[in-house]
Ligand SMILES: Nc1nc2c(ncn2[C@@H]2O[C@H](COP(=O)(O)OP(=O)(O)OP(=O)(O)O)[C@@H](O)[C@H]2O)c(=O)[nH]1
Ligand SMILES: Nc1nc2c(ncn2[C@@H]2O[C@H](COP(=O)(O)OP(=O)(O)OP(=O)(O)O)[C@@H](O)[C@H]2O)c(=O)[nH]1
Ligand SMILES: [Mg+2]
């Protein structure tokens with residue numbers, strides 16, 4: 001009834017109980033899922049907000065629903081704001097001083113946009129006067145080498161390739177030597193897409209990373225993905241550390257490149273699922289199919305879209 | 309396959325009702341909560357899930373009023389009915405799969421970027437080749453770097469003739485030429501691969517309309533990644549609104565994803581899932597039979613092996 005609405009929504013100075021906040025939280029959880037946040041992540045977010053709010057006292061005339069909403073909003077901000085920031089251009093300059101090419105390996109499941117966004121990163125580096133070489137270490141998928149050849153020709157960047165069916169770890173190794181010989185600042189290593197449950201392929205990837213100790217492992221994930229985002233990040237990280245020959249030097253995901261951001265309108269939830277799961281920052285956002293379609297994540301606008 | 313896992317979870321939830329002594333609001337809510345969570349974790353559209361929940365509740369409450377009705381049965385049936393209606397498009401998928409030999413069947417593949425069209429095109433051709441068809445592939449993707457090489461290499465592997473161009477930039481022109489050429493050569497299955505596209509870019513959808521207009525396909529297949537989340541419905545609907553999508557193929561079902569996003573594509577396009585992709589290799593491709601799946605749902609028996617390899 002009207003009266004009940006008034007009396008339950010304005011709590012005054014009484015401490016909040018779980019019953020007070022549950023309805024508002026359930027509504028927000030549903031909204032997050034509609035925006036494509038994974039169910040488990042949406043649940044964890046609202047659960048932690050509930051735990052924080054319980055027992056708090058609201059000022060008079062503060063609605064429970066708006067208190068809950070602003071608590072969720074700040075939780076989302078906190079999650080999405082990177083805990084560690086990586087300044088790639090600075091790190092490249094440092095590597096250059098040491099006379100070593102800075103190596104970035106692109107990893108992820110099939111078809112998410114690894115090769116295309118690798119080419120975008122090459123373009124961005126060239127714009128910043130960084131010299132680049134690309135290594136064709138997807139030696140499996142049809143057309144993968146020609147795809148990179150085309151990009152390299154357009155960008156005027158050398159490609160290191162050994163065709164198909166070669167050991168990708170070995171191709172990457174040789175490419176690093178070639179990049180060094182040719183005084184390239186950066187080596188971008190493309191890898192074949194693979195399902196996170198595919199043991200032999202995950203093992204091969206782990207091997208590539210162990211053998212070549214890259215400076216940066218970029219996980220490429222698409223904004224279209226649903227609940228699987230959680231499993232992808234978890235398993236790539238897990239597999240990369242489990243399967244490394246030496247656990248102490250295991251190299252897991254350093255950062256995320258979120259692609260196809262132009263295809264999802266306000267359903268931006270995959271960003272939250274991925275960051276929440278891995279703790280890795282979203283370093284770049286792919287938002288189109290041309291070289292200039294590479295952006296930084298705008299945390300504020302993601303949070304706004306999530307709660308709109 | 310992973311839809312199995314969803315089926316199992318639903319069975320489990322329904323057994324809560326079976327095992328309860330009396331079925332009150334609490335038992336029903338607990339059961340529905342499990343079902344709802346399983347569906348949401350499988351990427352089924354949030355709105356569809358809400359609808360299912362409300363409809364089952366309504367039917368259960370109505371049953372309360374009727375005397376002598378078995379409430380357990382009613383709830384179970386309500387759940388299964390709702391799920392079946394999500395899975396079935398109302399179209400008999402067999403008709404779409406049983407192509408007629410000896411006449412040119414032109415099949416156009418469309419879908420979002422990276423969904424698996426080019427890979428699936430060849431798998432599809434190889435599937436029918438085994439059944440005695442004479443397939444041919446046309447590459448109408450002039451946009452993606454290496455697209456023609458990819459199709460060429462796949463086609464060569466499976467010994468399927470292909471057509472494409474490194475210089476022509478208009479996909480509709482290539483598609484028309486390729487289809488015409490292969491019709492002349494009496495191919496009875498001509499498969500047209502197109503670029504990935506998304507609804508936010510009008511010019512890409514216009515291009516798709518043109519390729520369709522020039523090739524007059526007998527069937528347009530919407531290829532969808534099995535791991536897609538909540539954007540599935542909007543995208544599928546936009547494709548359907550632009551061209552006559554008639555069937556859906558779900559790819560990457562060898563992964564961990566449960567494929568629930570595709571259910572909203574079935575609803576949005578009113579088209580059945582006809583095949584699923586289960587790997588990167590050309591033979592990793594299976595028939596999907598929605599009816600068999602729903603049958604298992606009704607029988608609630610064995611959840612395994614409802615797809616015929
Ligand atoms: N709309 C849109 N499309 C993208 C974006 N990034 C990549 N794509 C497209 O996604 C498709 C797949 O891209 P690729 O770069 O080949 O993906 P990949 O991860 O290298 O694929 P595999 O190597 O086969 O695993 C291509 O059609 C790209 O043009 C993006 O940010 N937005
Ligand atoms: N694991 C697995 N990978 C698949 C399956 N189907 C396709 N792929 C992979 O998904 C990636 C993208 O496939 P493509 O066939 O290039 O996708 P597409 O839709 O043609 O991409 P665009 O033309 O860029 O839009 C490739 O790495 C394929 O090998 C599948 O069923 N399982
Ligand atoms: Mg690639």
Ligand SMILES: [Mg+2]
Pocket residue numbers: 425426427449452455501502503504
């Ligand atoms: Mg393609």
